[in-house]
Amino acid sequence: MRIPLPYSGGLILSYQCNLSCIHCLYNCRGNWKGWIENEKIVDILKRLKKISNFVSLHLTGGEPFINLPLLIEAVKICRNFEIPFFIETNCYWAKNKEIAENILIRLKESGLNSIMLSYSIFYVYKVPIRNFENAMEVSFKIFGRENVSFYTFNAYRIVKESGISESFDFEKSIEIIGKEKFLNFLGNYLVPKGKCLYTLEKWFYKYSPERFKGANCIAEFLNPHHIHIDLYGNYIPSFCSGITLGNYKRVLENGIIMNDRVLNFLINDIYQLLLWAEGLGYKRKDAYINKCHLCLDIRKFLVDNGFKFDCLKPEEFYHEL
Numbered sequence: 453m454r455i456p457l458p459y460s461g462g463l464i465l466s467y468q469c470n471l472s473c474i475h476c477l478y479n480c481r482g483n484w485k486g487w488i489e490n491e492k493i494v495d496i497l498k499r500l501k502k503i504s505n506f507v508s509l510h511l512t513g514g515e516p517f518i519n520l521p522l523l524i525e526a527v528k529i530c531r532n533f534e535i536p537f538f539i540e541t542n543c544y545w546a547k548n549k550e551i552a553e554n555i556l557i558r559l560k561e562s563g564l565n566s567i568m569l570s571y572s573i574f575y576v577y578k579v580p581i582r583n584f585e586n587a588m589e590v591s592f593k594i595f596g597r598e599n600v601s602f603y604t605f606n607a608y609r610i611v612k613e614s615g616i617s618e619s620f621d622f623e624k625s626i627e628i629i630g631k632e633k634f635l636n637f638l639g640n641y642l643v644p645k646g647k648c649l650y651t652l653e654k655w656f657y658k659y660s661p662e663r664f665k666g667a668n669c670i671a672e673f674l675n676p677h678h679i680h681i682d683l684y685g686n687y688i689p690s691f692c693s694g695i696t697l698g699n700y701k702r703v704l705e706n707g708i709i710m711n712d713r714v715l716n717f718l719i720n721d722i723y724q725l726l727l728w729a730e731g732l733g734y735k736r737k738d739a740y741i742n743k744c745h746l747c748l749d750i751r752k753f754l755v756d757n758g759f760k761f762d763c764l765k766p767e768e769f770y771h772e773l
């Protein structure tokens with residue numbers, strides 16, 4: 453199968469993250485080590501630069517600020533390639549305005565012009581709200597308001613209005629915020645894929661497996677926006693996680709994705725993936741949140757049971773899921 457070359461996407465510098473959030477799409481964690489090499493960044497950018505429609509890159513993780521020297525080098529490389537880019541962060545490092553200014557000026561001087569600041573109920577227990585506010589105020593000053601974006605400002609506002617400031621206890625947070633507001637927050641914030649399909653399972657409505665007969669992932673695989681390439685070279689479609697369409701070199705060369713049994717089921721009919729997996733010993737659930745829940749649960753079963761498929765990468769994604 454051939455897919456269109458990407459218009460926009462992110463470079464996952466590492467899956468290491470100091471927060472290990474319960475909802476993390478990529479199952480990022482503090483104990484997931486490993487960072488991209490400069491040579492790989494250069495090679496990826498060289499290939500992206502050749503795509504005339506490629507207009508926006510973001511440097512992401514994990515939490516890229518954990519490895520500031522590498523992030524600064526990555527910013528310099530991006531500047532040299534003249535591809536518009538920004539970085540994403542959870543703001544943990546902005547302990548006060550002086551620290552925030554120091555760090556952001558170094559990044560600005562290295563070539564950074566735009567930043568996305570992330571905040572949510574899930575961060576509160578490790579990142580005090582004032583860190584986000586420090587990062588926001590200093591970013592406005594250094595990059596200009598128009599070059600600062602949020603994921604999501606509504607989430608920050610909910611935390612601010614609720615007065616939650618220190619420990620994050622799920623049930624307690626819901627009590628404070630109110631169930632309706634919490635559901636509203638989840639609906640506007642969560643991408644219903646990855647780890648949250650297990651950790652927040654009870655908050656979703658579910659459907660019988662038959663509901664997914666004939667469903668496939670062609671739209672996601674063909675979507676040229678918001679693809680990711682990770683430190684291992686995996687080309688990841690849309691908002692999927694733990695699955696690759698192939699190595700970025702091959703995909704960016706001609707749009708041809710790998711020929712893999714699991715991918716072929718996903719391209720054609722996810723229900724057939726279920727029937728096939730049952731033949732290998734997979735036990736179906738009574739109900740699934742969405743097709744991604746069905747897909748992930750089967751992929752997890754395959755990895756946990758030692759079945760090897762080239763598209764099931766990175767394997768660490770499936771650990772502690």
Ligand code: SF4
Nearest residue numbers: 469472473476514542
């Ligand atoms: S801050 Fe972001 S990358 Fe880190 S664990 Fe949370 S959701 Fe994942």
Ligand code: SF4
Nearest residue numbers: 669672692743744747
């Ligand atoms: S079903 Fe799987 S491959 Fe398809 S969009 Fe969802 S997570 Fe991605």
